[in-house]
Amino acid sequence: MAVRKPLYVVSGNLREMDTTMVDEIVARTVYQYSLNPSVALSVVASGGNIGSITDTRKQAGSFSTSTTAFPTEATTAEPSTVTVTYDKISSANATVSPTADTGKTWPVYYNASGQVQAMNLQDVKDTFLHPAIDLLASGSLTSSQAGTYHISTSASVAGSTEVSGSSTPIFSDTRADTSLYTAAGIPETLDQPTTVTNYYLHRIDGVSGTYTEPYFLDASNNIKEYTTAAFDSLIGEWVRYTAASSTDGYALSYTLGTTATGNTRGTGIADTILNGSGNYQQLFVNADDYRAQEFPDGTAVTANTYYLRIIKS
Amino acid sequence: MAARTISATQTLEEFRTEFNALSSQDFGDIATLDSGISATSVVGAVNELYTSIAGSLAFDISDGSTTETISNAQTLTFASTANQVTATVSATDTVTFSLPSDVTITGEFTAQGTGTHTLGTITVAGNTIASSDSDTITINDNVTAAGTIQAGSTLINPNVAATNISNTTGTVRFGSNINLNASYNLIFEGSTDDAFETTVTVVDPTVDRTITIPDETGTIITTGSSSVITGSMIASDTIGEINMADDAIGQDQLKSVVTLQILNSTGTVVKTLYGAGA
Numbered sequence: 088m089a090v091r092k093p094l095y096v097v098s099g100n101l102r103e104m105d106t107t108m109v110d111e112i113v114a115r116t117v118y119q120y121s122l123n124p125s126v127a128l129s130v131v132a133s134g135g136n137i138g139s140i141t142d143t144r145k146q147a148g149s150f151s152t153s154t155t156a157f158p159t160e161a162t163t164a165e166p167s168t169v170t171v172t173y174d175k176i177s178s179a180n181a182t183v184s185p186t187a188d189t190g191k192t193w194p195v196y197y198n199a200s201g202q203v204q205a206m207n208l209q210d211v212k213d214t215f216l217h218p219a220i221d222l223l224a225s226g227s228l229t230s231s232q233a234g235t236y237h238i239s240t241s242a243s244v245a246g247s248t249e250v251s252g253s254s255t256p257i258f259s260d261t262r263a264d265t266s267l268y269t270a271a272g273i274p275e276t277l278d279q280p281t282t283v284t285n286y287y288l289h290r291i292d293g294v295s296g297t298y299t300e301p302y303f304l305d306a307s308n309n310i311k312e313y314t315t316a317a318f319d320s321l322i323g324e325w326v327r328y329t330a331a332s333s334t335d336g337y338a339l340s341y342t343l344g345t346t347a348t349g350n351t352r353g354t355g356i357a358d359t360i361l362n363g364s365g366n367y368q369q370l371f372v373n374a375d376d377y378r379a380q381e382f383p384d385g386t387a388v389t390a391n392t393y394y395l396r397i398i399k400s
Numbered sequence: 401m402a403a404r405t406i407s408a409t410q411t412l413e414e415f416r417t418e419f420n421a422l423s424s425q426d427f428g429d430i431a432t433l434d435s436g437i438s439a440t441s442v443v444g445a446v447n448e449l450y451t452s453i454a455g456s457l458a459f460d461i462s463d464g465s466t467t468e469t470i471s472n473a474q475t476l477t478f479a480s481t482a483n484q485v486t487a488t489v490s491a492t493d494t495v496t497f498s499l500p501s502d503v504t505i506t507g508e509f510t511a512q513g514t515g516t517h518t519l520g521t522i523t524v525a526g527n528t529i530a531s532s533d534s535d536t537i538t539i540n541d542n543v544t545a546a547g548t549i550q551a552g553s554t555l556i557n558p559n560v561a562a563t564n565i566s567n568t569t570g571t572v573r574f575g576s577n578i579n580l581n582a583s584y585n586l587i588f589e590g591s592t593d594d595a596f597e598t599t600v601t602v603v604d605p606t607v608d609r610t611i612t613i614p615d616e617t618g619t620i621i622t623t624g625s626s627s628v629i630t631g632s633m634i635a636s637d638t639i640g641e642i643n644m645a646d647d648a649i650g651q652d653q654l655k656s657v658v659t660l661q662i663l664n665s666t667g668t669v670v671k672t673l674y675g676a677g678a
Contacts, residue, residue: 189664204664
């Protein structure tokens with residue numbers, strides 16, 4: 088672990104950046120990542136590859152009928168569970184070919200001997216890339232996590248962009264709408280759900296902050312200040328590469344489900360369901376038609392809570 | 401000498417005395433006649449003289465190259481020449497030659513006297529010409545001297561092969577500006593009188609220029625000089641960047657040199673910077 092202090096020029100002198108200035112470059116690295124995340128989630132109709140989650144709800148049991156008397160509760164079908172699978176989030180990693188270190192690619196710093204030395208890739212990882220990935224992979228939802236994703240029950244979140252672009256929920260928690268079931272309506276349609284909560288996938292927007300351009304060695308071995316565009320491009324392609332292809336534990340990925348690995352991103356996705364054993368109802372139609380049916384009832388309970396998690400590995 | 405006479409009242413002795421005086425003094429001793437005269441009496445001598453003169457009452461005058469004979473009864477005329485000599489005849493039988501106030505000598509003039517010769521207020525004494533009423537002698541025309549002209553300790557030598565102007569003190573001083581006319585230069589022979597000289601010349605000025613030689617002892621530096629300028633000749637804080645040749649300053653010229661190496665990311669030194677220490 089070799090965190091370096093890049094050099095910059097103040098009053099014509101080369102000076103080491105302080106930790107605040109290094110943090111600004113790390114923040115800039117995050118911002119560059121947010122402009123074109125290399126681990127990108129999208130909302131698909133189905134077949135998403137980061138995990139499946141299910142919405143469960145109760146539906147009425149099939150009604151029973153008799154020509155002599157009302158079917159008993161015991162003989163009337165119990166409400167059943169309807170399960171809907173959601174696999175609407177897909178992840179894709181970009182293929183990034185970052186600029187190779189020529190020996191003079193990265194910012195310069197004062198080494199222990201007081202010499203001006205160009206950082207190597209490991210220095211850059213330790214100083215900029217990995218701290219940026221650490222921020223991106225955290226469970227917070229600030230601009231320091233720009234370019235990463237989170238779940239919200241709202242289709243519009245300040246500082247974030249809804250990924251589908253059409254407010255398409257990636258999960259809808261539904262429950263049986265008990266108000267729609269009436270004895271008079273027997274036989275009621277079995278599945279009469281109501282959506283309790285929709286969940287949306289958002290990407291956190293980046294915030295461009297200022298930073299002090301560090302200095303590097305040009306082809307003539309002169310100490311030269313990066314242009315903002317050049318350093319942004321360099322650090323951007325490397326953070327994108329790191330997030331997508333790191334082999335030293337700093338690649339990002341997402342999962343959707345109940346596994347506990349990684350940091351949760353946003354609201355937990357609750358699958359709620361009514362916990363009643365069935366609301367037995369009868370309907371006398373005529374002397375030859377006695378009907379009974381069990382409707383969903385009970386209190387909503389959470390059957391499962393799913394999370395979108397970001398994993399650094 | 402008056403004629404001797406004897407009055408009637410004089411004595412014989414007085415007569416004898418007067419007679420003897422007449423004989424010895426007025427007539428003279430016959431023995432003293434010139435040996436060329438053969439007569440033995442006064443009358444005889446007079447006659448002999450007359451005979452001699454009467455035969456040739458003429459004499460010659462000559463200037464050495466021309467001879468004129470003045471014959472009996474002829475007049476010898478002394479002619480004056482204006483501004484040269486004046487002849488004046490006066491009694492008795494006197495010719496006086498004199499120079500007029502203004503004398504013109506048409507030929508050469510030689511005054512052989514070794515004393516002082518005076519021309520107005522100019523005196524010439526031996527080899528010395530001086531003014532009797534001034535400390536200045538003015539020569540209104542060109543002066544050409546075949547030999548050295550000396551003014552005090554200053555010598556002007558016309559010999560082209562010699563030192564033309566010098567001073568016995570070893571230093572010729574000029575009391576005025578020295579203006580070298582167009583195309584003339586200062587030429588230094590140096591310590592050896594040979595075929596090599598150093599010429600100080602100027603590029604033809606287009607306006608008045610002044611080159612000041614400072615109040616100090618030293619050697620003038622030229623564009624041909626090399627390895628002669630020392631640091632003490634350069635004023636402090638005056639050498640600017642423009643005066644430095646590219647790639648001219650090395651680490652040895654830096655004070656308390658400090659080194660800053662620049663390494664690439666693999667630790668290879670790619671450049672070394674040298675700077676002056678504190």
